[in-house]
Amino acid sequence: MWSSPAVVKIGNRLVGDGEPVFVIAEIGINHNGSLEIAKKLIDGACLAGCDAVKFQKRTPEKCVPRDQWHIERDTPWGRMTYIEYRHRVEFGEREYAEIDRYCKERGILWFASCWDEESVEVMERFDPPCYKAASAALTDHALLRAMKATGRPLILSTGMSTMEEIEAAVAAVGQGRLLIAHATSAYPCAPEQLNLRMIPTLKARYPRCPIGYSGHETGLAPSGAAVALGATFVERHITLDRAMWGTDQSASVEIVGLVKLCANLRDIERSLGDGIKRVYENELAQRKKLARVRPSEGAKVAAEANGAHAD
Structure with a gap:
């Protein structure tokens, strides 16, 4: 699988410095166990121009503490135990086979955050382009190694983690084919807790790994700021309606906001440039009209600013 320092191939896309921002629409469990809702969310991600959609995969008996299995709760589907509820909103192999078919039909990548090793085995049947380790899994080195052992790229999310825990996780799996996402695990997250300057901190600490951003804020602006600070991929949770059932x-x-977000991210990445000062061709008329310089000097200045020489 092709990779180079700070650039990793995910599916048919290169992700990293110098490449277009890789936009991930996190469906997670916002489908509430409904394939119809999942397909509508996939459609929305395609409409917005996202590069991938992401789900979450759990084996409920392994991920829910046994002392919580039989606690009853009210749900939109009636009163049920917590373990029953987790099964109710969990997609199995049949549903993911249909998601795999539908995403291929729509031409969008899909993958999942796996919360246990058994879920990795299930996802392997669908040949995913990569895996994502949720922030809650960052300290589960056995699970991280299980995902990394597939040979696929791994995106490591870093919410609710110390720098020491991040370093231990990276050491556990190695930096090859590894992408790291800055995150704060508050839902929703207040702007003052986003700490976006961690993005350049992580880029300096791990120059071989593409660094991105997994956001849980309610607005759109911080995700754009993340790209301006160097994030090479952005992940945001998506929904049909923020008032729907689900944490x-x-x-x-x-979806309307997602369309706007993707358009904003593309504008931001195009506007960043390369940091080399130049005079653009469409500035010359204004320079000739307004600047305190002889008109004949305009072409010479533009040529020199663009690395050429005027005779």
């Missing part, structure tokens, strides 16, 4: 819905972006 992640309120920190998600509705």
